[in-house]
Amino acid sequence: MKSVLAVCLNPALDREFVIDNFKIDKLNVVPNEKNKMTPGGKGVNVAVILSKYNIPSIVTGFIGGYVGNVLLSELRKIDSLISTSFVHISDETRENIAIADTVNHTLTEINSEGPVVDLHSIEAFLKRYEVLVQQVKTVVISGSIPRGVPNSIYGELTKIAKRYNKTVFWEARDEIILESMKIAFPDVLKYDLRRSEKILGNILNTEKEYVEATKEFIKKGARLVILSYKTVFDFVGTVDGVWKFSPKVNIDHSYLLGAGDTFVASMIMAQLEGKCCVDMARYGYAAAVAKTSYMGKEPPSRQQIEEYLSLVSSERVE
Amino acid sequence: MKSVLAVCLNPALDREFVIDNFKIDKLNVVPNEKNKMTPGGKGVNVAVILSKYNIPSIVTGFIGGYVGNVLLSELRKIDSLISTSFVHISDETRENIAIADTVNHTLTEINSEGPVVDLHSIEAFLKRYEVLVQQVKTVVISGSIPRGVPNSIYGELTKIAKRYNKTVFWEARDEIILESMKIAFPDVLKYDLRRSEKILGNILNTEKEYVEATKEFIKKGARLVILSYKTVFDFVGTVDGVWKFSPKVNIDHSYLLGAGDTFVASMIMAQLEGKCCVDMARYGYAAAVAKTSYMGKEPPSRQQIEEYLSLVSSERVE
Numbered sequence: 355m356k357s358v359l360a361v362c363l364n365p366a367l368d369r370e371f372v373i374d375n376f377k378i379d380k381l382n383v384v385p386n387e388k389n390k391m392t393p394g395g396k397g398v399n400v401a402v403i404l405s406k407y408n409i410p411s412i413v414t415g416f417i418g419g420y421v422g423n424v425l426l427s428e429l430r431k432i433d434s435l436i437s438t439s440f441v442h443i444s445d446e447t448r449e450n451i452a453i454a455d456t457v458n459h460t461l462t463e464i465n466s467e468g469p470v471v472d473l474h475s476i477e478a479f480l481k482r483y484e485v486l487v488q489q490v491k492t493v494v495i496s497g498s499i500p501r502g503v504p505n506s507i508y509g510e511l512t513k514i515a516k517r518y519n520k521t522v523f524w525e526a527r528d529e530i531i532l533e534s535m536k537i538a539f540p541d542v543l544k545y546d547l548r549r550s551e552k553i554l555g556n557i558l559n560t561e562k563e564y565v566e567a568t569k570e571f572i573k574k575g576a577r578l579v580i581l582s583y584k585t586v587f588d589f590v591g592t593v594d595g596v597w598k599f600s601p602k603v604n605i606d607h608s609y610l611l612g613a614g615d616t617f618v619a620s621m622i623m624a625q626l627e628g629k630c631c632v633d634m635a636r637y638g639y640a641a642a643v644a645k646t647s648y649m650g651k652e653p654p655s656r657q658q659i660e661e662y663l664s665l666v667s668s669e670r671v672e
Numbered sequence: 673m674k675s676v677l678a679v680c681l682n683p684a685l686d687r688e689f690v691i692d693n694f695k696i697d698k699l700n701v702v703p704n705e706k707n708k709m710t711p712g713g714k715g716v717n718v719a720v721i722l723s724k725y726n727i728p729s730i731v732t733g734f735i736g737g738y739v740g741n742v743l744l745s746e747l748r749k750i751d752s753l754i755s756t757s758f759v760h761i762s763d764e765t766r767e768n769i770a771i772a773d774t775v776n777h778t779l780t781e782i783n784s785e786g787p788v789v790d791l792h793s794i795e796a797f798l799k800r801y802e803v804l805v806q807q808v809k810t811v812v813i814s815g816s817i818p819r820g821v822p823n824s825i826y827g828e829l830t831k832i833a834k835r836y837n838k839t840v841f842w843e844a845r846d847e848i849i850l851e852s853m854k855i856a857f858p859d860v861l862k863y864d865l866r867r868s869e870k871i872l873g874n875i876l877n878t879e880k881e882y883v884e885a886t887k888e889f890i891k892k893g894a895r896l897v898i899l900s901y902k903t904v905f906d907f908v909g910t911v912d913g914v915w916k917f918s919p920k921v922n923i924d925h926s927y928l929l930g931a932g933d934t935f936v937a938s939m940i941m942a943q944l945e946g947k948c949c950v951d952m953a954r955y956g957y958a959a960a961v962a963k964t965s966y967m968g969k970e971p972p973s974r975q976q977i978e979e980y981l982s983l984v985s986s987e988r989v990e
Contacts, residue, residue: 371782378696379778386763386785420745424738445704453782460697464689464771467704 357626358404358411359486359520361495361511362397363503364468365415365440366448367425376455376462392651393429394450396497396525396546396615403619403653405433409626412486414439416471416479416500419446439486441479445469471502480510487515492622494523495540496615505530509537521625525618528552539575542625542634544618547582561598564589565672568596578631580617580638585610589671590635596672597632599639602665609646616653617642632668640666674755675944676722676729677804677838679813679829680715681821682786683733683758684766685743694773694780710969711747712768714815714843714864714933721937721971723751727944730804732757734789734797734818737764757804759797763787789820798828805833810940812841813858814933823848827855839943843936846870857893860943860952862936865900879916882907883990886914898935898953903928904961907989908953914990915950917957920983927964934971935960950986958984 372388393402401411417426417440425447426438448468454461487493493515495508508530512522522540524531527550531543551557553567564583568591571579579591585607588599620641624634637659644654644662654662690706711720719729735744735758743765744756766786772779805811811833813826826848830840840858842849845868849861869875871885882901886909889897897909903925906917938959942952955977962972962980972980 373782376696378694378773378776378780381781381783383783383785389764389784420738420742427738446707455696458696462696463699464691465699465701466707467701 357409357491358401358622359483359490359493360397360401360404360411360413361483361493362395362401362413362415362497363495363507364448364498364500365393365395365398365413365417365422365425366450366468367421367428368392368394369449369451371451371453372456373453374455374457376453376458376460391424391428393425393432395448396618397494398425398429399612399615400494400496400619400622401436402429402432403616404622405435406653407619407623407656408435409623410435410437412437412439412490414441414479414483414486416441416443416469416475416503417447418443418469421449421466422447439482441475441482443469443471443475445471469500469502471500473502476503476507480514483511484514487520488518490520492521492523492625494525494618494622496523496525496618497546498527499530505533506537507534508540509534512538512540523618523622525614528555535574541576542578542580542621543571543576544580544614545582546614548614553581561589561671565596569672578635580635582614586643588635588639590632590639590668591672592631594631595670597635597668598671599636599666599668601643602667603643603647605643605646609649612651612653613642613645616645619653620659636663636666636668639668674728674730674808675810676719676727676940677801677808677811678715678719678722678729678731679801679811680713680719680731680733680815681813681825682766682816682818683711683713683716683731683735683740683743684768684786685739685746686710686712687767687769689769689771690774691771692773692775694771694776694778709742709746711743711750713766714936715812716743716747717930717933718812718814718937718940719754720747720750721934722940723753724971725937725941725974726753727941728753728755730755730757730808732759732797732801732804734759734761734787734793734821735765736761736787739767739784740765757800759793759800761787761789761793763789787818787820789818791820794821794825798832801829802832805838806836808838810839810841810943812843812936812940814841814843814936815864816845817848823851824855825852826858827852830856830858841936841940843932846873853892859894860896860898860939861889861894862898862932863900864932866932871899879907879989883914887990896949896953898956900932906953906957908950908957908986909990910949912949913988915953915986916989917954917984917986919961920985921961921965923961923964925964927967930969930971931960931963934963937971938977954981954984954986957986 621638939956942955
């Protein structure tokens with residue numbers, strides 16, 4: 355039995371070109387060694403991190419076109435612990451080009467709009483998903499939703515997973531959580547607040563408001579809630595109370611990329627090893643903080659995470 | 673028997689994104705309907721134009737990687753009259769991204785460096801080429817050369833073609849012509865002067881210098897030479913003399929894209945239909961001028977070319 359089903363509804367091929375002195379209205383050349391591509395999308399990222407921790411996973415979602423084929427080939431190259439079972443669609447998968455200029459310190463992004471998924475493909479996906487979900491212990495659903503797919507899909511998928519008694523993790527934005535929680539709640543709910551600060555439709559400001567929101571989710575049915583606060587803190591809630599997590603070290607904000615996915619993947623690892631609730635969250639948080647201590651895409655090692663457990667504090671606030 | 677072997681040593685996938693208000697250091701989104709890709713490289717372009725005139729061709733050269741696969745699929749979609757017989761290499765084929773901003777009227781180009789071809793692949797190509805060349809009447813070699821392949825390759829390929837009595841067309845830049853003409857001369861030599869104005873190592877200025885250069889190539893062994901002069905004129909030479917071709921209509925310089933490839937493809941069409949020498953060149957020139965009379969990638973129709981034959985003048989200058 356595979357351990358994890360990683361649902362990545364809207365995967366992306368992330369391309370990076372390093373072009374020094376990148377200029378508009380000119381011919382710019384990308385040297386071959388500065389032209390990179392990596393499979394992306396939050397669900398895919400979680401599966402890749404899990405593979406570094408030796409945890410096998412199946413990745414599913416929608417994939418299509420030339421970009422989708424490249425993404426699949428590259429994903430399969432990363433680790434044989436990752437298997438893929440995507441529904442193929444006719445539109446092209448997202449292609450995100452980032453042009454890094456190390457002289458002028460700019461990052462110019464060119465993203466494709468992404469695919470539109472039709473109802474027929476959604477039906478095919480739901481059938482496929484129900485088969486896959488029975489083959490795993492844990493389901494993680496993470497990241498954006500392509501056009502054509504309703505925001506309630508996280509809820510629908512969770513309802514199916516719960517029919518088979520699976521543990522379900524979400525990391526998503528407010529509009530997805532708002533619609534999906536009308537249908538079902540995950541075991542672990544983590545907000546993706548990178549692009550929007552909204553929680554339950556409101557922009558929260560004070561710590562008190564975060565604590566109240568945390569309690570609200572627990573009341574509604576989540577078992578563990580994680581709301582990031584001012585980027586480097588987290589409010590964590592269970593039926594037993596609310597905690598505020600803080601780092602005891604300085605966080606370099608330029609190394610934050612990938613910290614959220616590391617958080618989720620490490621919680622899954624902790625859960626598969628028997629940790630629960632606040633301990634599981636603390637493990638994920640320590641991994642995320644460890645991730646910000648260096649540049650590069652690799653997740654922290656097990657040993658680094660263990661070290662960082664003593665470099666984070668969890669203060670009970672309610 | 674296929675009519676034409678089109679040699680495109682360094683094909684490219686041409687991608688066009690229309691992004692209005694394209695900005696550095698920002699996230700830019702390309703709408704799906706403004707995200708286009710077309711197979712490119714001058715040899716490929718000639719084959720595509722020939723297919724519009726119902727002339728079958730085989731395209732050969734080096735192709736590789738994900739970009740190469742996309743190029744091949746897209747090329748095969750264009751017309752079943754085009755067959756492909758590329759040598760596959762491990763490096764990625766060129767990907768040329770053009771970002772058109774119709775608000776600020778800029779064209780930002782991002783080109784990959786292109787592949788490096790190893791000796792083993794060059795050998796494989798030469799063997800393949802010798803088989804293919806026997807299947808056609810005419811060989812056209814056009815465009816740039818990837819790294820690793822010597823500039824003399826046009827000459828080597830022509831020497832092989834001449835062993836089987838094929839008609840050979842070149843369109844290339846000076847550095848290729850200089851090295852290749854040491855080995856063999858084509859029947860039709862057309863200079864690609866878009867990026868460099870050099871002819872036989874010198875920058876020519878006066879009409880007299882162009883006439884002398886034209887005569888020099890004929891003396892050295894070419895049967896027909898075409899040197900474009902101030903973009904819209906051409907000096908054309910044969911053993912019988914030198915002509916200056918001029919348009920009788922105004923040329924819109926913004927529609928020049930593709931005129932050179934149209935020129936070559938139309939000369940090939942004329943040659944296959946029995947035209948020779950200056951008449952063949954005049955036919956190609958009329959097609960190129962017709963091509964500049966409208967926007968768009970489609971080549972002019974046969975009827976348009978016939979009409980433009982009366983809109984160009986060919987004045988004997990020597």
